[in-house]
Every structure is written in structure tokens, then in C-alpha cells.
Amino acid sequence: MPEIKLQHILTLTQLLVLGARHNFVETSTTHLGKAIGRSQQAVSKHLMHLENLGYIERVRRGQKFRIKVTEPGYVEMERLFLRLRSAMESAPPDTIEFEGKVVSGLGEGAYYMSLIGYRKQFKAKLGYEPFPGTLNVKLTDRVFMDARREIGKYPAVFIDGFSDNKRTYGWAKCYPASINNSDRVEAAMIVLERTHHDDSMMEIIARFSIKDTIGVRNGDKIKVKVFIR
Numbered sequence: 001m002p003e004i005k006l007q008h009i010l011t012l013t014q015l016l017v018l019g020a021r022h023n024f025v026e027t028s029t030t031h032l033g034k035a036i037g038r039s040q041q042a043v044s045k046h047l048m049h050l051e052n053l054g055y056i057e058r059v060r061r062g063q064k065f066r067i068k069v070t071e072p073g074y075v076e077m078e079r080l081f082l083r084l085r086s087a088m089e090s091a092p093p094d095t096i097e098f099e100g101k102v103v104s105g106l107g108e109g110a111y112y113m114s115l116i117g118y119r120k121q122f123k124a125k126l127g128y129e130p131f132p133g134t135l136n137v138k139l140t141d142r143v144f145m146d147a148r149r150e151i152g153k154y155p156a157v158f159i160d161g162f163s164d165n166k167r168t169y170g171w172a173k174c175y176p177a178s179i180n181n182s183d184r185v186e187a188a189m190i191v192l193e194r195t196h197h198d199d200s201m202m203e204i205i206a207r208f209s210i211k212d213t214i215g216v217r218n219g220d221k222i223k224v225k226v227f228i229r
Contacts, residue, residue: 011047015027020056023068024067025068047065055072056070096226100202102137102221135203135205137202139202148200151191157174175191177226186206187210
């Protein structure tokens with residue numbers, strides 16, 4: 001059986017919404033076009049192709065048609081639905097991998113890592129007090145930036161925000177990470193509630209200086225594997 005083309009899915013979906021699964025429904029290419037955001041001419045081509053595939057039956061009534069989705073058409077849509085549901089309900093991956101370039105930071109990392117309100121929590125929840133500073137990794141590929149933006153929805157080691165009577169500091173989320181697949185440094189990607197960085201920047205903390213431990217410097221390209229399960 002031929003597979004349905006992407007541009008025809010909206011047309012078949014709208015027909016099913018109109019009740020064409022079990023009955024012939026009366027509609028027009030103009031009406032369908034408005035419903036799915038396509039031109040009348042485009043919908044006309046969709047219907048012709050779907051009819052040739054045997055996915056719909058239609059009978060003309062003046063300027064309108066009476067259309068019904070056939071059993072093969074419904075089966076094809078059902079197959080697509082099941083594949084989409086399986087994809088949407090699939091378990092998240094164990095890791096997410098990033099690639100970027102080591103760059104200089106703004107000096108924020110050293111300051112925040114020195115605050116007692118954070119240090120105590122890092123010690124209790126991560127098992128160590130991080131080196132006073134972060135490794136800043138600039139992401140240049142849109143795929144990695146999108147993953148960086150979405151990572152906050154996964155479970156993390158949560159570091160509570162606090163106040164020191166002078167100002168309030170935001171929360172942080174920590175995700176265990178490895179750099180260049182090395183096990184020589186215990187690291188974590190940190191996502192801050194408040195930061196001057198956008199989604200193109202990753203900040204990595206570790207017990208010791210990552211640059212010194214694995215021998216990287218500004219301008220080097222590195223790989224970061226973040227563990228989310």
C-alpha cells in the first residue's frame with residue numbers, strides 16, 4: 001500500500017474531523033482550504049491524489065462534493081497515528097551529547113561558586129564543592145542550542161535559591177556530565193535561574209579545574225555528554 005504524503009495528512013485529518021469516517025460529508029475545496037490553511041487549488045490537487053490512491057470517495061453535487069474516507073484511507077491514518085503516539089510516548093534518552101568551543105566567561109562562575117549558600121548545597125547534593133569557576137562552552141550548532149534550551153525539563157539535582165540579607169540568589173539545576181568522554185573529572189552541567197547567557201552557552205562545574213585536569217583551553221572544541229537519567 002502506498003504511503004500517504006505529508007501534504008495530504010491535513011486534508012484527510014480535516015475530513016475525519018468533519019465526520020467522513022463513516023458517512024459522506026458535504027464540503028468544498030474552498031472550505032477545506034480555509035480549514036487547513038491551504039489554497040483552494042492545493043486542496044483540489046490533494047483530493048485528486050487521495051482519490052487516485054483509493055483513500056477517499058467523492059461525489060460531486062454542484063460546486064460542492066460529498067466525500068467519505070475509505071477503509072484504506074482510515075487504516076493509513078491510523079497507522080500514522082500509532083507511529084506518532086509511540087514516538088511521543090517513548091522514554092527519554094539516557095544522555096544528550098553536545099559539541100562546542102571553550103570560551104572565556106564573564107567571571108560570574110567564580111563568584112557564584114564561592115557563595116556559602118551554594119557551596120553547602122553542592123557539598124550535600126553533589127558530594128563535592130566545585131572549583132571556583134565554570135567551564136564555558138559556546139554551542140554553534142542550532143541542534144545543540146535547541147537541546148540546551150529543552151534540557152531544563154528533565155529531572156536534575158536541584159540547588160535551592162537563597163538570600164543573604166543583601167540580595168536574593170536564584171536556583172540552579174545540575175546534570176552529571178563528562179567532557180570528551182573522560183572519566184578523569186567529575187563534572188556537572190549547571191542551569192541557572194538567573195544568567196546573562198543565552199541558549200548558545202553551556203556552563204560546566206567540577207570538583208577541580210576542568211581545563212587543567214583534561215588539558216583544554218579557550219578555542220578548543222570539546223564534546224559534553226550530559227546524563228539525564
